[in-house]
Amino acid sequence: MAHNVPWPPLGGGLVRQAQIVETLASVTDLDLLVVHDQRRTEMVVPPSVPALRSKSVQYPRVSSQIRWRLEWAVRRGLPLEIVMARADAAPRRALQDWAGPPYDVVWFATPDLFEWMGRPRLGPTVVDLMDLEDIKAQLRAELLAEQLRSQGARRSVRTLFAHYQTRVNGSDWGRFQHSVAAQVDRVVVPSALDAARSGLPNVTVIPNSYPRPERPVGNPATARPPTLLFQGSFGYPPNIDGAEWLAAAIAPRVRAAVPGTEVRLVGRPATTVTRLHQPGVLTVVGPVPSMEDELARASVAVVPIRYGGGTRVKILESFAHRVPVVSTSLGAEGLDVEDGVHLLVADDPEQFAAATVRLLQDGGLRARLTEAAEARYLERYDGRLADEGVRRLVEGLAEVSTRS
Numbered sequence: 182m183a184h185n186v187p188w189p190p191l192g193g194g195l196v197r198q199a200q201i202v203e204t205l206a207s208v209t210d211l212d213l214l215v216v217h218d219q220r221r222t223e224m225v226v227p228p229s230v231p232a233l234r235s236k237s238v239q240y241p242r243v244s245s246q247i248r249w250r251l252e253w254a255v256r257r258g259l260p261l262e263i264v265m266a267r268a269d270a271a272p273r274r275a276l277q278d279w280a281g282p283p284y285d286v287v288w289f290a291t292p293d294l295f296e297w298m299g300r301p302r303l304g305p306t307v308v309d310l311m312d313l314e315d316i317k318a319q320l321r322a323e324l325l326a327e328q329l330r331s332q333g334a335r336r337s338v339r340t341l342f343a344h345y346q347t348r349v350n351g352s353d354w355g356r357f358q359h360s361v362a363a364q365v366d367r368v369v370v371p372s373a374l375d376a377a378r379s380g381l382p383n384v385t386v387i388p389n390s391y392p393r394p395e396r397p398v399g400n401p402a403t404a405r406p407p408t409l410l411f412q413g414s415f416g417y418p419p420n421i422d423g424a425e426w427l428a429a430a431i432a433p434r435v436r437a438a439v440p441g442t443e444v445r446l447v448g449r450p451a452t453t454v455t456r457l458h459q460p461g462v463l464t465v466v467g468p469v470p471s472m473e474d475e476l477a478r479a480s481v482a483v484v485p486i487r488y489g490g491g492t493r494v495k496i497l498e499s500f501a502h503r504v505p506v507v508s509t510s511l512g513a514e515g516l517d518v519e520d521g522v523h524l525l526v527a528d529d530p531e532q533f534a535a536a537t538v539r540l541l542q543d544g545g546l547r548a549r550l551t552e553a554a555e556a557r558y559l560e561r562y563d564g565r566l567a568d569e570g571v572r573r574l575v576e577g578l579a580e581v582s583t584r585s
Contacts, residue, residue, distance in 0.1 A: 182276075182298070183215040184290040186224050186237070189470065192414045192448065193494030197311055197371070197389055198290050200564050204571040205288060206230045209579070212281065216240055216272055216294060236279050241269035241297055253350075260314065260353045261346070263296050273299045285579040292361045305578040306365040309387075310358060312490030313375050317419070318351025320488035320511065324422070366578055371492045372515030385574055390567035391497040391558070398477040399504035401551040404541045407442040409435070410479035410504070412472060412495050415450040415465075419489035426530070427485045428457045434534035436462070439541050444483075447475050476502045481540045484512035485533065492516050496524070500558035503551040507536045517561055523554040 187199035205211055206229070213235040215224055224237040243249070249265035259267070276298050284304035289295040295308050325344040329336050362368045362381045370376050371389040411427060413420040424446055436442045444463040446454060458465040469475060476482075482499040484506065492515040499506050506524040513526055520526035525536040540547055 182287075182289050182294050183213065184294050186215055186217050188225065188227055191468065191472065192412075193389065193491070194311060194414075196391060196494045196498075197309075200390060200392065200567055201288065201290070201309070201387070201571055203229050204568045205286075205575065206232060207568075208572055208575050209285060212284070214238065214276060214279065216297070234279075234281075236275070238272045238275045241266035241272055258353060258356060259296075260357050261350050262314075263293060263357065266293075266297060270299075272297050276301065286575050288575075292358060295361055295365070296357075300361075300364055307367045307369060307574065307578070308361055308365050309369050310375070310379065310384075311371060311389075313354075313358070313370070313378055314490060315351045315355035315358060316375075316378055317488060317490040318347050318354055321418070322347045322351060324488055367574060369574070374515045375491065385570075387570045387574070388562065388567055389492045389494050389497065390562050390564040391494055391501050392564040393559075394473075394501055397501065397503040397555070398473050399479065399499070399502045399551065400477070401503055401505055401547040402544060404480040404544070404547065406480075407439050407541050408478055408480045409442060409444045409537065410447065410475055410482045411444065411485065412447040412475065412482070412498075415446060415448050415454040419486055420448070421451055421454055422487055423485040424454050424457060426487065427483065428463055430530035431483075431485060431534045431537070432463060434530065435537050435541070438534070438538045442541070445475065445479070447472065472498065473502075476504050479504050481537055482506045483533075483537060484508035486512035497558055497562045500551075500554040500562070503555055505540050505547045505550045506554065507533060507540060509533070518554075518557060522550070523557050524550060 183198050183202060185195065187195045187202055190196040190199035202213065211232045213232040215237045217237055218240050226232055226235050243265050253261045253264040280303055282303040287303045287306045289308045292308050292310060322344055325340060325347060328340055329344060362383055367383050367385050368381055369385050369387045370379060371387065373386055376384045376386050411424060415421055415424055427444060432444050443461060445466050447466045447469055449468045450465050455465055457463055482504045484493055484496060486509055489511065493512055496506055496508060496513060496516060508524055508526055509528050510526055513524065518524055525540065527533040527536045
């Protein structure tokens with residue numbers, strides 16, 4: 182079961198889901214259920230996914246903010262994001278009416294889906310924890326705590342409440358993830374780091390990957406005109422935070438050293454991100470049908486992520502297309518990469534800007550990094566490697582199911 186329509190696979194979560202769905206379809210007969218947002222009116226399954234049956238269902242309706250926040254406060258234990266949509270039983274009923282169990286394996290793309298669908302037992306079950314939401318909340322709480330310290334006596338009530346809510350919700354996510362894991366056969370995560378952090382006994386690592394392009398479109402030999410690319414879903418809070426931090430604290434420093442540098446934010450934007458648009462300085466591009474044109478024009482791909490979970494497919498995509506990367510430590514976390522060898526890593530705005538300027542001005546450095554990054558991608562993160570892990574897991578679970 183997919184969480185949003187995976188095609189076209191624009192954004193890390195959709196790339197991961199598309200890869201897994203396509204692998205499942207190559208292993209066995211497939212029934213595909215996709216739960217999607219209101220903006221998608223149709224689902225087109227590509228020829229690479231020969232599903233026996235497919236169906237799309239809209240997300241659960243979200244209760245009013247006051248209602249679901251009060252419910253969350255009263256009914257401790259479920260995360261806020263789950264409570265706000267759990268009351269709508271329409272997707273659950275759609276699954277009950279459509280599914281044809283028993284299945285050899287049932288794969289849920291997120292724990293949210295597993296909960297929304299009523300935690301069904303239709304066969305041996307896998308739930309993908311592509312992000313550890315408790316870790317994400319912990320990191321966001323630390324960021325909010327820094328903001329509170331910097332505000333001093335002028336602390337805003339909104340920031341205080343956000344800090345408290347984030348801490349409590351992070352604890353709820355930790356309990357929820359353990360509860361889900363206890364009811365399924367396997368949970369999967371994208372890195373060994375996440376496996377260790379999860380504390381779950383039935384965890385398997387299925388690394389994020391990126392399908393090998395027919396040809397890389399990046400051109401590390403030139404940085405003109407100087408263009409910084411930050412891609413992702415800009416309705417996703419860690420990307421919103423990264424975009425705002427990039428616009429306010431990093432890009433002005435880069436432009437002071439390399440006049441004429443343009444920042445391009447590529448992906449569906451929230452209103453707060455749309456407001457960052459300044460033609461010729463910071464362009465909010467919005468969603469695009471394919472990332473290749475944007476990667477081709479990018480001098481440097483930047484990943485200014487200060488909190489989040491999982492591993493960044495956007496880094497792997499840049500590696501595959503030979504676009505040099507500057508990232509925070511957290512942005513590169515969970516990937517087998519080394520600062521100064523495969524990319525540059527910096528965590529404060531001055532150092533991040535300085536690393537970006539180095540790449541814009543040093544063609545030899547760009548060439549060395551992209552050469553090593555492409556080699557690391559081909560060695561560890563080519564999509565075919567993730568295919569093997571999915572196949573082994575599915576075949577193992579199906580064999581156990583057949584024996585029982």
